[in-house]
Every structure is written in structure tokens, then in C-alpha cells.
Amino acid sequence: MARSRRLQRMSSGSSSSSSSTSPERGADDDNDSFMLQANDSQSSLGLEMSSDMGQDAAAQREYEERCRVSPVARLPAELLISIFARLNAPSDLQSCMLTSKLWAQNSVGLLWHRPAMSRWDSIHSVVSSIRKADKRFAYQDLVKRLNVSTLTNQVSDGTLIGMTECKRIERLTLTNCSKLTDVSLQPLIDGNRSLLALDVTGLDQLTDRTMITVADHCLRLQGLNVSGCKKITDASITAIAKSCRHLKRLKFNGCSQLTDTSLMTVAAHCSALLEIDCHALTNIESPSVTALLTSCPHLREMRLAHCMKINDSAFLNIPYHPDMPYSFDSLRILDLTDCNELGDKGVERIMETCPRLRNLIMAKCRNITDRAVLAITKLGKNLHYIHLGHCARITDLSVEALAKACNRIRYIDLACCSNLTDNSIMKLAGLPKLKRIGLVKCAGITDRSIYALAMMGEMKAGKKSVGQSVLERVHLSYCTLLTLDGIHALLDNCPKLTHLSLTGVQAFLREDLLVYCRDAPPEFNDHQRDVFCVFSGSGVSKLRDHLNLQKANRLAHRMAADRSSTPSVASEYAEAELDIDDENLDSNGSNTPVLNVDVHGSQPAGGTPIASGPASAAHGPHALLTDLPHGQTHWHQNPNAGASNLSQSAPASTNTMIWPPPHQQGQYGQHIQHPLSAGGAQHVTGMMGATVLDDLEEGDEAFGEGSEFMGD
Template sequence: MLRSRRPHRSSSDSNSSSTSTSPERGIDDDNDSFTLQANDSTSSVALSISQDLSDLEMERQMAERYRLSPVSRLPAELMIAIFSKLASAGDLKSCMLVSKDWARNSVALLWHRPQTNKWQSVNTVAKSVNTTNSYFDYANLIRRLNLSTLAHEVTDGTLWPLSSCKRIERLTLTQCSSVTDQSLVRMIDGNRSLLALDVTGLYQITDRTMSTVAANCIRLQGLNVTNCKKLTDASLQEVARNCRHVKRLKFNGCSQLTDKSILTFAENCHQILEIDLHGCNLLEDDSVTALITEGPHLRELRLAHCSRITDLAFLRLPIEATYESLRILDLTDCGELQDAGVARIIAAAPRLRNLVVNKCRHLTDRAINSIIKLGKNLHYIHLGHCARITDAGVQQLVKHCNRIRYIDFACCTNLTDNSVQRLADLPKLKRIGLVKCHNITDRSLQALAMRSRESQRAVVGPSSLERVHLSYCLNLTLAGIMSLLNSCPRLTHLSLTGVQAFLREDLIVFCREAPPEFNDHQRDVFCVFSGHGVARLRNYLNADINIPGTGFDTDGTMYDDNIDDGEDDGIGDDEDGLGFVGMGLDLNAPPDIVVNIGGTPSPPSADSNTPNDQQQTPTQPVQNIVWHPAPPPPTGSWNGMGLNTFNSSGSSAGPAAIVQGASSAPPPHPAQQVIDMMGAVDMHDEEMDDAGSPRL
């Protein structure tokens, strides 16, 4: 007998809509209702999809619950990129306080280069890196450490608590002269990340430190050991063999170095971009030849005061080889260098931009004829003390190298006004040095004040000069200097040591302060006009001396230094090595000395145009010198520039100087007596840029 079937359940009796279309269960099915509901979806695929959906739903609910902002859901890389735009440490600190995510992504930026310009900051850093159980590993967050601001107070005890920072990439200890091998070795040992080390002036460190650098810092790219006089070839050869990625080396004043170490660098380190061997007077020709031939990327080679270098250093270069990367070459005081050596290096490095052959006394116009092959590439040239150079050589230089910005002919005694008149045609000239060029007169100043083109001899406007050095040019007059001041609106530095017309009490007050390292006698005679002093001197002279026609309408002549001149030749200005540092000159040399022939200087009167807060007076009086005003003006006429009218013989027909209210007095000292009165004072043939101003 057939068993009767149970009637179908209505949809209203169903517990869920999912079972309404399912076939009816048999009465003797083994699964109960609990099992059925738990396994309603029997497909494994459906099960996995359900789990994925639940995960997404959970994430959505979590985001909704905690209301996360869109920026909080950004990847860490993007958050770090955003935080890196914050320049203030205070802003980064505020970001750290927002959330743990923000803290994790901003703490590295805050500690990348901690501020260490105050002792309180140094102590805070030292305590943080040595704190146990801290939330962040501060010791490994520091990438750059610079203690040069506190240089003279930093000792081994300062570095000791920082020695746990083993991921420092740039360590700067400039002039921290109390630091020794004891702390520096501990600081460097175990650091595999160091890229740049500057220990300038650490005269106590020895080969032990350099050996530690060689053993640990295989990624090293920059090494500055200036004036570390105890270093020898032995340790630096280790550095050369192990640190093969070095690009910048400064060995200034390392007087024990010889060809051994430099040859090792040349053979092993082929990525060198810059090397400075200033004062390494044991080096010979082989080192120089090897550095050039083995360094295809070499851009700067500084060999100042390497007195053993001769022409052979360059004559041994491969005949057909050229070194296109070389931009800066400093051969200051390489006294054995002659015309043949200059000719060879010019041919081998046709894109030289900065050339310094100061105090290479054997050079003649033949060297100039080689230099002119550089053409438009040459921007900066120093020919001081090359006394054999004549007007003919200067004429050729200006004709072929018309992009020169900087030129120095200090102590080139054969040069006359003809040379300066040619130099005035250089359209981009900013700095000119004519110290002790005794033959130049006001004609030169007139040419500098009004540039004229050789083709038309037509006035083209005020000069672009910024720095002019005329010390001991004894034939200059007040009128000529006035013309220069009023026609050069960009002039910021003017040195007039020994120029009789400016040895006056009322003008000395506009000079800048003497450097602190000067002795009393040097302070007494110091006189250099710079910065605002030039403008105040100009205003004072224009108000005090009525010389008509001494200026130009300069509207439109001022322009920004950053404006591109439209003559880019593919070489960025940042590679020029501008200014005196780029030229390899001594920034520490004191400016030129001025002889004050007169009594104790006094500041301007109360009705003077000079503000009290801007007055600069010498700090030491002149005791045993008598002031002499300028001689009474002879008869003569003035031209439109306010300059003396010159006769056919070239002599001045106008007054040497016009001083309002000046009375007759004994004539001034002869030129030679002016110089002889310097006595024991060190007379510098050229003035240097202000300390700390490495670029023009």
C-alpha cells in the first residue's frame, strides 16, 4: 500500500523565502531542520563568495565606525610625500600628534636632520637616542648630523652618546678641533650608510680614523679632511681601495700626502667629480696626469700652491684625448708652469669655464693666445701677477672671450688704460681686479663707467659692474671715482687702498668694519667700501661735491641676477664654481690695506646725511700720521661725465680732487712714500670677497 504524501506547505508557513521553491523533504530524510538551515547554501563557491562579501562589509563597517578621513586611508608613501612639503619642525610635530599612522609616517622626516645648533637641542637628541623602550628607534632615524655651529665646544664627550646612531649618511664636524680619534672611531665603526664626512680642521685625528672609514664606509661619496695634517698616504690608500664610489675629495693642507695616495685614488675611483689638493706641496706631475686621464667625469681640479707641478703634468696627456667635463682648473702659484703647459691643457679641456693662473709668473701673451681658444666657454679668469702680459694680449682676450664675468689682472704692471678700455667692452663683466696696476688713470674709470662698443664707440648705458678693486692705482682722482660710483648702480664693493684722493677723514667713516682677526695697526688703516657703505659714500659725495653730469638716467638698467641671459650652452651655472671659492682663492685673506694720512677719524656731523645706526668708524685711532687735503685744483675744464679733460699726451688737465671748503696745505706724500708707510703691515695685492660669500 502506497504511503500518502504530506500536503505542500504554503508560502505563508515557510520560515524563509529561500525554501519556498525547494522540493519538499521526504518524511524519512535524515537531516533535521537545524542542519538544513545551517547548510542552506551547499555550494563551496557560494560559500567563498559569502565570506568575501562579509570581509568587505566588515571593513566598510569599521571605516564607518571610526569615521576614517580619506587622507588616513592614503598609502604610506603618499603621506610621507605630503608631509615632506612641511618646512617647519613644529608642523611635523603636530602631525605626529594626530594619530599613530601619522606619527609613523612623519617621525622619520622630523628626525632626518635634527636641529643641533644649540646645546639644549643636542642634549635632547642625545637623551632621545639613548632612551630604552621608546616607541620609535630614534638612533636609526637620524640621517644627517651637523655640529659645526657649536664647533669649538664640541668634544669627545659630545659624540660619545651619539655613537649609537649607525645610519647617519652625512656627518659634519667642521672645526670641531677638540674631537679626537677616540670618539670619531666609535661614531664611524659599524656605520655602513655614511655617504659624506666633513672633518675640516680636526687636526688631532690620525690614520686610525681614516682606516675605520675605509673598513666600514664603502658607500662613501664625499670626504673633506682639510687641514688634517697628521694623515698620511697609508690610510688614504686604504680609503681609495675600499671606497670606490667617492666623487668629491678635499685634501687641502694635508701636507704629508704624496703621489702614492693620489695615484691610488686615480686608479681606483673613476667617478671623481671634484678634487682639491690646495697646499699639497709634495705632489708632482704624475698625480695630475693620472687624475685627468683616469677621471672621465672630473669637473674641478684645484692645484693651488702645488709648487712642484710643471708643464709635464699636461704635456704627458694623450695627444688626441679631450676631457670635456673639466670646467674649473686652479693653478695658483704653480710657479714652474709656462706657456707650453697652458697651451696643452687648453687643447685637452676645451670647455674650461674657470681658469686661475694667478702667480704663474712665467706666462706671457703666448699663454693668452692659447686661452682665447676657449671662446664663449670662458667666464672667469685670474691672471694676477702675470706681469709679462701686455695690452696686446688683453685685446685678443676680450675679442675672442666676450662672455667673461670675472677677470683679475692684479700686479700686471705692463697694462695701461688701453687694456681697461677694452675690458669695458665686455657686456657681462661683473668683477674686475686691477690692484697695483699703476699705469691706469681716470680714462680707465671713464671707460668702465660708460661701456662703448668698439664698432660705433657709442654709449650703450651704465655698467653692470658689481665689484671693482683699484687698490694702489695711484693716478686715480676723486672725479674719476665719482663717475664710476654714479654710473654703476649695481656696485656693491669698491676698494681704493692708497688712492690719494680718498685718504680723507670724512670718507673713512663709510668704510666697513675691519675683520676681527686684524691687529691694531691693520684696523687703523683699513678702508674698504662695501654693501650699504658704497651707497652712503655715493650719496655723501654727491651732496658734498657739486660736479655736474656725473650720472646717467638708469631706469631699466637694474635686473635680477636670476634672469636667464638666453645664452644657455648646456652647462648650468651651478657648475661654474662662481666667486672666490669657485676660483680656488683664499677667503681668509684680509682685504686690502688703506693708508690713512691724517689724524683720528671723526664721524660725520649731526646734520650729515648718514644715519647714526649706519655709521662705521675705525676702531683704532691713527696716532702719528698727519692729514693732508688734496692740492688746490689747477685750471682745467670738465667734460660731461664730470671727469678731467685730457690733453693729447694723456695727462689730466682737471683737478685731482675738489673738496668743498678745503684750504691750502702741504702737498700729499709721493706715491712710493704712501706704500712705504705700510711698514710691517702685510700688504695684500688683492681684496677678497666677504667671508662666507662663496658665490657671486
């Protein structure tokens, strides 16, 4: 059967070809008779070939056109858009639009995605382009972000009415445009149902009418900022929470009419919430905070500043199951400023449920004590920012523990913590990443704390650190025990310092220093202006240079006075270098008997090490005598110094400080080691008796971990 069908098809094909009406070709005819048919519409092969040839011809013409214009025109649209997106100036994008039609098509969206609205002429140009009848592009459909906040109170309802033709706005920012009302805002929002973020901060005339429109039409809304909109009530916020299930960021600062009803509704319907700011919502209470924490597991930031009705129950009432305890690992920022009812128990519960807090603000939580701060130490390396200002009940005990456990703290504020002393501040000075510290009105701190903060750039826990101090901002206003010497040391050792506040510090209320101080705020009264002293920016550098110049001048005058009063000083030093004398000059020019020193070390037995003269003391490989503000000398021991380097004018005792400056006497204690380098036991014999210098472990240096100078 199959064979018969094949024969039948072959016979039909031969008959059809024999009955063809096409003309016969001659022997020398090279033309294809198929292509010469008068009507080839019945041939599928002819149709396909003609279509392909037509497309090839069109592509060839397009390619030739591109080559004729410019090689750049051959770039695909995706690549052109990527290139244009790297242009920051709108004028550059406008130039691209005027280059060619192809460039205009690929750059117009970038130019109109976020039109410039920072000046009135810009707004007029945008509105006129949108309303133009014969415009080349539909500009109103290209606008995705609209921001007129730079003009603030100059923007009125008439300004926004001209933008109602824009129907695809995703982000609308109207911050502090206080003249706007529901009249213009409601129709604009009604036409933009793809709105993702709305910022109407400071629009105090806005009412629930506009917010209900948001709830009805902006179902994709993710961010809402209604800070300062005092007419908004629970009715509109609950409607938005029920309709906009994708909300991630909410800011209700100063919306004084909102209550627990709004927050409970948000907690029930917006489980994807990441940030919420309830600053100064004085009507909310603890149950709403508990609901937010338990229902929004992804919450990263919660600000409850000045919510004075919140107490420990907000955190103690979080359900606790031993088998599955609640843990809000995502929470990074918690602001509890001025929550007066909060106590130690609440803080302890916070630390149990929020173990990865990075920023903790508890300023003016006046009920917390050392117990709460000791609980905060559980955060360990996670804690970067902590504010404990006006927590007057905390003491050195907890602050020292905090510095030890949380060694990655970058910012700490302890303003008005009047119980703190140098002991805790010297511990904080050892924090390697500390950039900002606030010690305003910590009246108990002295120059010891400031020297510790300054020296951390070179020495931490008795060991040399790598790099310099990273301190940037130091607040020391009304620390009345501070002197010029300590602050000068801080300036010299903290090269990154950009802000230094010393308001009320008497030592800095001098005309020659105040010239580098910035101007007092205009709202200050006369008394505040008289004591204002804040250095910032270039003022810090100028103050440092001024103090260094004064120090250099004092040193030069003192050296000149010494030369005029004791002309034999140079000869005495010269004789000491050539021959070992029995006498040498003291720092005040008097003669002091030289100690007969027998050092069991590199110095030969019975030999007496010689104190170098001024030049060698300043540049020698072993020790450096540094001028101090009161004309004293201070030892800086080089760790590579030999065991024989012992000054002749130094006392033969090792349990007291060497030449302490007057402002340091009685402050550092009586147990600071003589700054000798590491080595074996050294027996020193002289006119004042014999003293054995204890062995120093290898690697230890002056002011080590056991030194009271470092506060250990």
C-alpha cells in the same frame, strides 16, 4: 566517451543533491537554505563570500573612522609626506606629529631625517629621545644626516658616543670639531655601513685608525673631506681608494703627509671621480696629476693650488694620439695658483686638452707670458672666470686679445700686473657680462680706464647698449693715479656696485669720505689701518649720495657767483632767443664773436643756428650740457638731433675735443669727433675758416668705434 562522462557527472550530482540532509523549505519560506546550513565549511563558495564580506566590512569601518576624524585623514600617505616635506621649521613638523597617529607616522621621518643639532639643548633632547626605553618610534633608525659642525670645538667624544645607536647615517658632518678623536668616531663609523659622505675637516687629532675603519665598512662612500687632518698618511688613503670604488669627491687640503702614492692609487681605482682638491699638498709631483687626468675622464674640478712641484710635464706627458687625441671635455674648474714651475708650454697643452674650461685660476704663476694668455683665448665663450694676479710678465697685447675672444668673462683679476695700461682696461670695460674686476696695484691705469668702466652702462663700442652696467665689485687699491672725478662717474653709472676698494688712493683718504668706509680688519697694523679704504654694502650707496650732494652744492654756488658777477647773462640769453646777435657769452663770462654758420642740412642757407639758453640746454631735444667737476661744459649729443644743432660758442674745428676737462687734457688724444648727429656732409664757414665735417655712417654716434676715447 565524452557523452557518457557528462551523463555520469549529472547522475552523481543529482544523487548527491537528493541525499542532502538540509531541511525542506515550506512554500512560504523566503530564507536561503544554503545560508542556514549548520556547517558550510565544505563549501568553497561560502568561504569566498564570507571572506569578501569581512574585508568589505573592515574597509567600511576604516572609511567611517576616517570620515569621523577629518576629511584630511582620507589623504594617502604619499600625499601627506609630500605636503609635510614642504614645511621648513622643525616646530611645524613637531605640531604635525602631535595632531594624530596617522600624521605622526608620516611626519616623524621628516623630522628625524636631519635632527637639529645647533644647540646643546637640541643635542641633549635628541640623545635622550634615542635612549628612551618606551619610545613610540625607533628614532635611531630614522636619522640619515648628522651635522654638529655649528658647535665646532665644543663637541667632544662624549657627544658622539651618545649617537652610536644610530645605524643608518648616510651623511656625517663634523667640520672643525677639533676635540673629536678616534675614540668616538671609529665606533660611530663602524656601525654605519651605508655612509655616503664624510666631512671631518679640521680634526687634526684624527689618525689612520678611523680612516681604515672607513675603508673596511663604508664601501658605498662617495664623498670624503679630510682637509686639515695632518696625521693622515698614504696608508689609509690608499686603503680607501681600493675599497670605495664609487668615490666622486675628495678633498685633501693641507694633508701634508700625502704623496703621489695616494693620488696614483686614487687614479687607478676611482675612475668615477668628479672633484679633487689637493690644495697645499707640497709633496705631490707632476706624474700624479698626469695619472688623474688620463684615468678620470669625468673629472669636472681639479684644484692644485700651492702644489709647487708641478711643472709643464704634468700636462705635456698626457698621451697624444693624432687619431684619438685626449680631450677632457668635462673639466670646468682648474686651479693652478702659485704653481711657479708652470710655463707657457704647459698652459698651451692645457688649452688643447681642456677646451671647455669655465674657471681658470693662475694667480702667482709668474713664469707665464703673453704667449700663455693668447693660448687661453682659445676657450672663447666658455671662459667665465679668470685670475691672473701677480702674472707680472703679461702686457696689454694679450689682455686685449682676451677681452676680444672671451666676451663672456664675468670675473677677471689682474692684480699686480704692472705692465698693463689704460688701453687693455678700456677693452675689458666693453665686456657685457663683467661683474667683478680686480686691478689692485695696476699703477699704470688712470681715470680713462675708470670712465670707460663707467660708460659701459650706456655706451659700448660707440653704440648704445640695452640695460645698465652689471658691475658689482671693483678693486682699485693702490692705483695712485685715480682721482675723485673718475670714481664719482663710476658710482653714478654702476647702480649694482656693492664693493669698491680704494686702499692707498690718496684722493679718498679724507675724513668726509672715510666715514662711509668699513672698519679695517683687527689684524692690520697701524700703517695698514691709515691707508685702508674699502666701501661695501650700504657704504657704497652713501658714498654715491654724498658725492652727488657735494656736486649739487658746488653747482649751486657757482651759479650764484655767476649771477652776482655777470648780471647781464639772462638778458643776453633772452636777446639771443628773440634776435640773432653777433655776440654771445662764453662759459667764463667773456664775449666771443659768433660764427657765421652755413649748414647744408635742415637749416636754411645763410642761417645761423642759435645756442639755447640754460633752460633749453638742460631740457631741449637736441643737446645736453652737463656740469663737470671743474666748471666746464660737456656735450652729450642726442641721436635724434637735427643737422642744424651747432653751438655758437664751439670752435669750428672737428679734430679736437670740445672743452676737455683739465684732468682729461692730454689723455684722450687729438682725434675725438665733434658730437654731431649723423647726416650728410656739412660745410661750416666762420671767422676761423672753413672745415668739412666728414660723412658719418648711419647709426654711428659720438665716440664711435674709431675713437681713441673708447680705446679702439
